[in-house]
Amino acid sequence: MKNITVTVSDQAYRRARVWAAERDSSLSRIVQYLIETLPGISRAADALPVAKSDSTGAAAPPAEAFEAKKSTSIPTFTAGECLANTSNENV
Numbered sequence: 001m002k003n004i005t006v007t008v009s010d011q012a013y014r015r016a017r018v019w020a021a022e023r024d025s026s027l028s029r030i031v032q033y034l035i036e037t038l039p040g041i042s043r044a045a046d047a048l049p050v051a052k053s054d055s056t057g058a059a060a061p062p063a064e065a066f067e068a069k070k071s072t073s074i075p076t077f078t079a080g081e082c083l084a085n086t087s088n089e090n091v
Helices: 010-022 027-040 042-047 062-070 079-084
Strands: none
Touching: 010 027, 027 042
16 A cells, blocks of 8 residues: 655645544545545546647646646545445545
8 A cells, every 4th residue: 555645725624634534544544545435436537537649649747737637627536426426436
């Protein structure tokens, strides 16, 4: 298993931590679950499609691809929707 570091605002961290605690879970477990299930969620794939190659054939850096897509309309989804779409799985 790999460890990762994610930087978020203090407010986002607090809200996510409370959200996880309300579900008798940890923020680490929620993030782990989201990372494991995100590739299978069609709304996530629509919001952040695979980076396309530029004219030289090189793939656009993920951050560039995200920023370009972010400037257009991105459908929203919540962690709650992701969790609600599972069948009685404890998180």
